[in-house]
Amino acid sequence: MSEELSFDILHTVLDSAYEGIVIVDKQARIIHFNNAYSRITGIKKEQALGQPVTDIIDNTQLHMTLQTGQAERGKIQVISGQEMVVHRIPIWRGEEVVAAVGMLIFEGVSELHKILEMHQEKERKADKALADSQKKNKKQMVTLDQIIGKSKEMSETKRIARRAAKTLATVLITGESGTGKEMFAQSIHQLSPFADGPFVSVNCAAIPEHLLEAELFGYEEGAFTGARKGGKPGKFELADQGTLFLDEIGDMPMIMQSKILRVLQEKEGMRVGGLKPYRTNVRIVAATNKELEQMVSEGGFREDLYYRLNIIRLHIPPLRERKEDIPLLLSYYVKEICERYLASPKHFTEEAVKLLTAYNWPGNIREVVNIVERIVSLAEGEEISATDLPSMVLRHQDSHAPVSFSGGETTEVLDTVRKESMEQEREVIINVLKETKGNKSQAAKKLGIHRSTLYEKLKKLQIK
Numbered sequence: 001m002s003e004e005l006s007f008d009i010l011h012t013v014l015d016s017a018y019e020g021i022v023i024v025d026k027q028a029r030i031i032h033f034n035n036a037y038s039r040i041t042g043i044k045k046e047q048a049l050g051q052p053v054t055d056i057i058d059n060t061q062l063h064m065t066l067q068t069g070q071a072e073r074g075k076i077q078v079i080s081g082q083e084m085v086v087h088r089i090p091i092w093r094g095e096e097v098v099a100a101v102g103m104l105i106f107e108g109v110s111e112l113h114k115i116l117e118m119h120q121e122k123e124r125k126a127d128k129a130l131a132d133s134q135k136k137n138k139k140q141m142v143t144l145d146q147i148i149g150k151s152k153e154m155s156e157t158k159r160i161a162r163r164a165a166k167t168l169a170t171v172l173i174t175g176e177s178g179t180g181k182e183m184f185a186q187s188i189h190q191l192s193p194f195a196d197g198p199f200v201s202v203n204c205a206a207i208p209e210h211l212l213e214a215e216l217f218g219y220e221e222g223a224f225t226g227a228r229k230g231g232k233p234g235k236f237e238l239a240d241q242g243t244l245f246l247d248e249i250g251d252m253p254m255i256m257q258s259k260i261l262r263v264l265q266e267k268e269g270m271r272v273g274g275l276k277p278y279r280t281n282v283r284i285v286a287a288t289n290k291e292l293e294q295m296v297s298e299g300g301f302r303e304d305l306y307y308r309l310n311i312i313r314l315h316i317p318p319l320r321e322r323k324e325d326i327p328l329l330l331s332y333y334v335k336e337i338c339e340r341y342l343a344s345p346k347h348f349t350e351e352a353v354k355l356l357t358a359y360n361w362p363g364n365i366r367e368v369v370n371i372v373e374r375i376v377s378l379a380e381g382e383e384i385s386a387t388d389l390p391s392m393v394l395r396h397q398d399s400h401a402p403v404s405f406s407g408g409e410t411t412e413v414l415d416t417v418r419k420e421s422m423e424q425e426r427e428v429i430i431n432v433l434k435e436t437k438g439n440k441s442q443a444a445k446k447l448g449i450h451r452s453t454l455y456e457k458l459k460k461l462q463i464k
């Protein structure tokens, strides 16, 4: 590129900059004065070019920059009666300062104040929103009364939860996905001596392994690349005097298991990059849908941590083992969802309830919520009948679970559907097992069901 061309390009770039830019030569004469500088100060370009900078710009120090060779940043300079923020930068060639650049960053300090105020206002709003959402969360926290279920199994689970809540002991909640483990954890917190403190929830499976320590214990400024200025408190600090809910604890990496055990024993934590430990007094409620005992025996979970967590055990049975709760859940959620969607009230016919009760609900109550949501948004009339149900419900009927809540005989339709669906289910499972070369854990994962459910199905469908 010719020297002339690069000079032209440079001038164009300087002229289109948002900041005011002035360049002086060795003798402190102005050799460049860009459009922004002219706009901000009202001084014409022709007036400025070739003139000593001290004659043109009020209170300039650029001639001093040429002498000292020192850069100055963020200095306040009064130009045309206004305070402005400037940088002054010397340009060296070898041992000598050959020019200096003056940059006008903010047109006035008042602009800087405005920006600062805007920023502070934004921060105030964000803090308020956070405080409001924390208050709202507190109000929205679940209580035991909101947990639906009158079956013997659920009544027993609630009884244990109520008693566990009053103690300071660690609670381990087990149960398949979607059975309501987080609901129980919140209810325990609400009834516990820690109820006035925060409820902090961490999903151990959702946080990448290398971030988990910082998330749980916090970090100090500069602890790693990307660490936030001022550091960040960890969940153990945030949950102080409250409850820390460690969801999916079975997915916790071994190294973190040891660190958690240490905090539980010593009631002290240490931020990543920190030098001084902090005190933390939290009630731990952990949950998992994994077989922790089996993980312990296979070496995937620390035995000492397991015993430390398993002081009170709360098992939530899957929905298929407490079928009498299904009609209650259906009628609660159909009402709640119709209200939420501003839809006209709807109800299930007796036959639809029978079919839904005979379904095996591998996704438990979360699946109930999803299916009812889907049905409500598609069904047109007030009545939800068998024809409105998703085909999956008809295909996966639980043949060895008689529908006893209404005391009636199962219908012929239901029988036919069941027979057909068992055949289909058998075929699907055999195919998946072939794909996984007989590996049952992988097959259960592919089918989206728990391993114990797969074993039950293998037995029921006589798959060898």
Ligand SMILES: Nc1ncnc2c1ncn2[C@@H]1O[C@H](COP(=O)(O)OP(=O)(O)OP(=O)(O)O)[C@@H](O)[C@H]1O
Pocket: 146, 147, 148, 149, 175, 176, 177, 178, 179, 180, 181, 182, 183, 184, 247, 289, 365, 366, 369
């Ligand atoms: N007994 C219940 N009564 C009413 N709603 C319930 C009940 N149990 C669960 N739910 C609802 O089902 C959904 C799943 O519940 P929750 O998140 O507590 O389950 P979970 O066992 O913690 O699931 P995961 O193991 O996947 O984290 C939520 O929408 C919750 O409100």
